[in-house]
Amino acid sequence: MSAWQKCLASKLDAQKARAAPCTSSHRTKNFWGGHGIVAGQTPLGLGLAYGLKYLGREGCCLCYLGDGAVNQGAFHESLNIASLFGIPVVYVIENNGYSMGTSQSRSSAYSGCLAQRAEAYAIEWDVIDGSDLYEVRAKTQIAMERAKKQSKPTVLEIDTYRYYGHSVADSMHKGGYRTPEEIEDYKKNHDPITVFRNRLIAEGVLTTESVDSISQAAKAEAAASVKFAEESPAPTFEDISTDVYWESDNNTPASRIGRHFFND
Ligand SMILES: Cc1ncc(C[n+]2csc(CCOP(=O)(O)OP(=O)(O)O)c2C)c(N)n1
Numbered sequence: 001m002s003a004w005q006k007c008l009a010s011k012l013d014a015q016k017a018r019a020a021p022c023t024s025s026h027r028t029k030n031f032w033g034g035h036g037i038v039a040g041q042t043p044l045g046l047g048l049a050y051g052l053k054y055l056g057r058e059g060c061c062l063c064y065l066g067d068g069a070v071n072q073g074a075f076h077e078s079l080n081i082a083s084l085f086g087i088p089v090v091y092v093i094e095n096n097g098y099s100m101g102t103s104q105s106r107s108s109a110y111s112g113c114l115a116q117r118a119e120a121y122a123i124e125w126d127v128i129d130g131s132d133l134y135e136v137r138a139k140t141q142i143a144m145e146r147a148k149k150q151s152k153p154t155v156l157e158i159d160t161y162r163y164y165g166h167s168v169a170d171s172m173h174k175g176g177y178r179t180p181e182e183i184e185d186y187k188k189n190h191d192p193i194t195v196f197r198n199r200l201i202a203e204g205v206l207t208t209e210s211v212d213s214i215s216q217a218a219k220a221e222a223a224a225s226v227k228f229a230e231e232s233p234a235p236t237f238e239d240i241s242t243d244v245y246w247e248s249d250n251n252t253p254a255s256r257i258g259r260h261f262f263n264d
């Protein structure tokens with residue numbers, strides 16, 4: 001429901017329509033959002049996890065990044081500090097093989113896998129098959145326990161895929177960076193939802209009929225969310241211009257002459 005409020009820039013959106021969907025966050029759900037700068041979220045995730053340690057709270061920060069972020073300096077600086085100071089952060093590399101229209105083999109020097117780079121920082125790491133939900137859950141659990149009980153970081157690499165382009169810039173695999181056959185193969189043989197559905201049917205937890213009714217209920221819920229968002233009020237000018245600068249919101253003397261934008 002709230003995701004659609006975000007996509008359609010409704011006044012009811014948690015951030016009052018002031019952020020793009022890819023940088024959305026939800027404070028009360030402890031979801032701190034993305035970052036427009038690739039790997040920019042990695043030092044921020046480190047900081048959130050450091051905050052937990054500093055306040056003496058048991059917890060951890062799960063910080064996600066794409067395979068396109070692994071060569072950024074900010075990520076490596078974050079790994080170094082995480083290891084050195086024992087920060088309860090779990091970095092999860094979602095490796096879908098491409099950064100926009102560039103394949104991983106063209107952008108990253110590595111042997112084996114990307115997560116192995118953690119060894120350079122004395123950090124534990126693991127690789128996960130993203131189409132296997134049980135494996136994702138079990139290995140993420142181990143990393144979270146390590147963070148919570150030992151205050152140690154982990155780097156996880158989840159092998160996955162994306163069906164669409166990163167954005168309009170590489171939609172329909174513009175530039176021919178991958179083939180339609182590759183996409184079809186993944187859909188047919190590795191799609192995590194299909195794999196999990198088949199597994200639950202094989203385990204006797206679900207039947208083909210119950211899968212259909214769950215699927216229909218999910219589609220109905222999504223359609224109702226879209227309708228609600230479409231019918232929600234649009235933000236006003238005040239909604240999008242407040243909570244941007246504290247000085248302006250509070251009409252301080254500096255704000256009245258605009259000086260807080262400068263250092264003089
Ligand atoms: C520092 C920086 N450089 C370049 C960009 C432009 N950019 C946006 S997303 C992206 C690729 C990210 O790759 P990945 O995280 O693997 O995302 P995917 O293509 O799989 O969706 C690039 C280069 C950016 N946002 N920030």
Ligand SMILES: [Mg+2]
Binds near residue numbers: 066100
């Ligand atoms: Mg990627």
